[in-house]
Structures are given as structure tokens and as C-alpha cells.
Amino acid sequence: MSGPNRRPAIPVILLTGYLGAGKTSLLNHLLRHPDARIGVIVNDFGDLNIDAGLVVGQVDEPLSISGGCVCCLTDDSELEDALVAMTNPKLRLDAIIVEASGFAEPLTLARMITRMGHHRFHLGGVIDVVDATMYFDTVDTSHLPPLRFAATTLVLVNKLDQVPAVDRDATVEAVRARVHERNPRVIVIGTRHARLDPTLIFDPGAGERGPRRGDSGVGEEPNQPELPIRELLRQAYAEAAADEIGDDETDAETMPHRHAQSVTVTGTGPADADAVMDFVEDLPSGVYRVKGTVLVPMGTGQRSFVVQAVGPNVYVAEAARPASKAPSSHAGAGDGSEADSVLVVIGEDFDAEAAEAALTAALNGDAAATVPESSRRGDRSERLLHHVRLHT
Template identity: 50%
Template sequence: MTTVPVIALTGYLGAGKTTLLNHVLRQPDARVGVVINDFGELNVDAALVTGQVDEPASIAGGCICCLPDDGGLDEALAKLADPKLRLDAIIVEASGLADPVAVSRMIRFSGVERVRPGGVVDVIDTSAYFDTVDNGRTPPARYRAASLVVINKIDQVPEAERDAVVERICRRVRQRNPDVHIVSTVAGRIDPALLFDVAGRADENGQLSLRDLLVEADHAEHPHVHADSVTVTSDGCVDPDAVINLLEEPPAGVYRLKGTIAVQMRDRVRRYTVNVVGRSVHIATAPPSAPASNLVAIGTHVDVDATRERMAAALAPCDKPPATGLRRLQRYRRLSV
């Protein structure tokens, strides 16, 4: 069953969540559904949202993480997960008051079919960080849930102080979450490939769409954080033990891992899709027609050669996998349902 990643977008008021969202929505050919807490108060460019329910789905009635179970999130996710919409991702933009830990839990345990957790992106306003977010003796607990922290608005810090301020923020964040992926940027301009995949879709009339025009203007105005990508393929079956070791401990700089693996069971070859965001591992059964074993690593500041070497080792041919690997594989598959 094909699943759609649900990405939580969090951050204090004014950090730049909506600016980042509008930026990633300009990804060419992307189909992204959006669920927004307090939509009426936000400035999301609805012309960029595809696959939405009428308009970007809005959840009113207070902070999303404080709503009752029937507060609307599950209903919105169920509608957006409809296979007819063919979405590449669903982004849930929470209000500035939302607790990322609670939002992450709501998504993970929503019970909605055809969705899977796609990570928690927490946006920080660099210039106001130590006045608004982190002004206590210990760093905020919110970073425990984050898979990606975006240190935004670095241009608003004097250049002579910028590196030191960013490094100080990084140290504070990693006190709570040593494994979190951190990028720094201006105006929320991160590479959308860090968040989701886009199925290739050609423009039907050969003309630039509104989205394409906005993309061109966006890239001309500001550079953005670029994502590195490494792809490795393999013929035949692999050892799930070796693959899971890679998924649990990705190479340095890798934020996402995705792909398909073939595993020799007693009776036949079975295929599985794997998806990793940060430290969250999701494994599901793939159709028999799925391609041969392959993995794609996506991240920033990736050592391409070292990453490719580790991925190739994980996909080394194996026709008789050990029982320990098969048990680990099935455990992850059960947890991913």
C-alpha cells in the first residue's frame, strides 16, 4: 500500500514557518496537501497548494496539539490521503503555540490509513532565539521531537557574529537531541528534496504554470539550502540485518533514506519499501513488481564516497539471510502499520 508522508511544521510565531511552507510549495510538479492550524491568520499562498480539500484544510478551535481527538486532524488527513489525489506529501502547519512533541504524537498515532510520519521540522528565528525560545538554564524540550531544525533568518544577525550565534544555537539544540539534522538559511529557503519526493509529471500544455513562474522568481531572488543525493542499486536479494543497521545509523549528513529491498524468505522472494526520516524508520511490504534492491540517501554536507560505500555494503547480495535480520525486519514492519 502506498503511503503519504505527513510532515509537521512547527515553530514560534514569526519564526518563518509560513515563508518556508510557501517556498517548498513552489517545487515544480509537486502535489502537496496542507493542513493549517488557524488558517485565517496565516498567509499561505493557496495558488501553490495542490491536492487540497477545497482549500488548505484548516483546523480551528485552538492550538492543534490541545484539540480533542475529534478536533479535525484525522478527518483532514484521511481526505488528503485519498489515492485519487496522488499527493507527494501532506504538511501540517501548527500554530506558534503548538508543542512539537504533542503534534508528532498526534500524527504518529492518528490511525489514518495510507499515511506515515514524515518528520518534524522546527523553524527558529535566529535573531530572536535567545529572547523568545531559549531563555532558560536548559534548552527547550521541544527539540526532542524534531527531526530537522531550520535556523532561519540568519541574515538578520550581523555577519561578524553570525557563525558564533548559529553554533551556539546548534549546541543548545543538540543538548536535547544529539541526532537532529540542522540547517541554517535565509527566508526559509531549504531544498524541498529534504522533505519529500516528487513524482515526475510533465506539463501537459508545454507552458510555464503559475507555480513554475513563482519557482523561477524564488530562485532568482535568493539561494537556498541544497540537498545532496546518493543512489545505489543492487541485483538480487540482500541481508536485512545489514540494511537495518544502515537505516538505524545513517551516514553523517544523511537526513532521509528511501528505497526498496528484496529479501529471500523460505518460500519466495519478498520486497519491502524502506523510509527513514531522521531516526524514524518505516518499513512496509512492497508489491512483487517493485524494482530490485535500491537505496537513495538525501541530506546536506554528505560525504558522497563514504556514503555510497556504506550503502553498497548494505545492499551486498545475500541469498540466505540470518534469522536475526528477518526478525528485525518483521518487527519494523509490524511497528510501521
């Protein structure tokens, strides 16, 4: 369980896809986000070819990147050591991305990461990048789609700018139908130049908001100096964002990404743990990620838990401190009231009203008062506690 000074577990995101589909483009795009600090683990620098302008340092040790660090491993036996090293609070990483093509199969790798985590890191999703221009030349429709899609949580149908405009929607739908033969819960999104809103998959700047000097339990360390390139990236990103308004075709080269959709729901009083788990264990169509903190009845008292869900992957840990207080915005809340539970729903083209209604009902109302005395010994929180134990 999380102690009072432990940094929140870091999401580990697996990146898969054939050579040339756009994995490098996606990584470089994420690394250029002005607020992101990302750890990257690769099997072969030559295959990945991360933008040299984003990498500084020595090749024989973890490299410093403008927004994080990178390790190069020869096989997956070194993976756990690298992941643990990247959870060092001094690095203040928001996420760790593992370029998975040179390691074990993504399904096996996903299981390994879940088993290794121990509340230091957790599986934050499996992203597969598909080349829209090559997909139908390589796919064998006489067999089931590749097994890796069983673990995949997000598919990017990339290079849509190279597909005739009249065929783009049909291309995305065809890939979606094919992927769903293996895993109907995968979200499929069309992209150009692999530009994806980072907030869809992790929280840029979360590491900067983590434990500070004296909070990490490893002594007081000075903040890492900000590299000059980060200011240049921040400026370039801001200029690209300013160019978003205009013709879709002319902005294809300049806009940083299509923005993800999000809804924030707050609650007062203890939440209904069963209702919360009903939502996160079976996310509505279009919802990719849920994050937040919930206060639930536990025995004769109440406890707060961090809840994260990405596709079918659910991570729960005891909160390091009581649920974050935030202005409550749910119906019926008086002005100035504070929230005991906060959940943020993130995705693409989902029913925001339905998601908000479901979570408003789950997070609000006195859940403790509705639970029979005979059931107040954690039974209704057993599903939540099950996920805590999975990572212990």
C-alpha cells in the first residue's frame, strides 16, 4: 500500500506496431510536449531512431531527455530493474514508455509488468500503431488478427494524411472491425503523423507535482535544471496550438494533436465502492481512461483510494492521504462545498452525459447510510481491495 510519502505509481505504456508504422513519430511527439517527463525503454536505438535533438548524455547509462530519460536493454530480463530505476522520485517521470517490439509478446509483457509493479508502477495501456497505407497489403484475413490485440487498449491508424480523403473513415472502420474480431474493447483512433493528445494516455506534468524535496525518503535533492531545449519545445508547441484554427488540411502539419474528451465528476460523503468498480471494470464505449481518488466506507470508518483504469486494466492503491479536496460541481452541491471523491473520465467520442450521470450517482449520497450494519466490514469494498492486492 502507498505510504504517506510514496510517489504515486507511474503508468507503464507499451508501444507496439510494425517498423515504419509511426512508433517513432508518436514517441517524438510525446517527448516534445512542454510539460511531459517520460521514461523510455527500448530494445534497439537503431530501430527506433528517437529524435537526436531530444536526447543528451552517455549511451552506456540512462540517458537524459529534454522531458525524461531512456534506457536501452538487450532483453526483457533487465526490464524490471530498468522500470524500478525509473521510479526514482528524483526523475519525476509522468510515464514510462516501453517500445515492445524487441521484447516478449505484448500480452506476456503486460502480465509481467502487472506482476512486477508492487505499487511502484502499473500497466498504463498497450498502444499499437498501424500504418493505414500498408495495412491491407499485409493483413491475412483468413486468420484471426494478431494475438497482441488481446492485450491492446488503443490502436492508432496512422498516416491517414497519405490516404485519399474519401477513404479515410472507411479505412479506420475496417481496421476497427478487424481488431475487434480479437478484442472488442479496443479503442481505434485515426491519426496523422501519430499526433495523439498525451492526456488521453497519461498526465503531463504529474511528475512535477509529485513529492518534492524531503518528501521522497531519499534525502533532499536539488531540482534537475531545466534544459534549454524544453523552453524551445514549449514555444513551438504553443505556436502549433495557436495554428489549430483553420482549414483541416492546411493545419495537418502544424497542429499538435486532436484534443481528447474529458469529464470530471466529484462527490461528497463516502462513495458506493461497488458502483465505482462497476464503472471502471467495464468502461463505456469511447472511454479510454479513468483516474482519481474515491472515499469509501471501510469497516466502521472510511478510507481513500487512488483509482486508475485504462481499457480493461484497473489499478487501485490506498491513497497516501485523504481524498483530494476540490470544488464540488455535482447537482445539488452548495457553493463553496468540497469534494471527498474526484474521478476524471477521458476518451474519444463517448457519451459524456451518461458517464457523468453514472459516476455522480456512484460518488454522491451517503453510501455508508445505505449499507446494512452486517455488511459494513469491507464486503462491499472487496472488489476494490482485490485490485489493491493484485499489485502488492
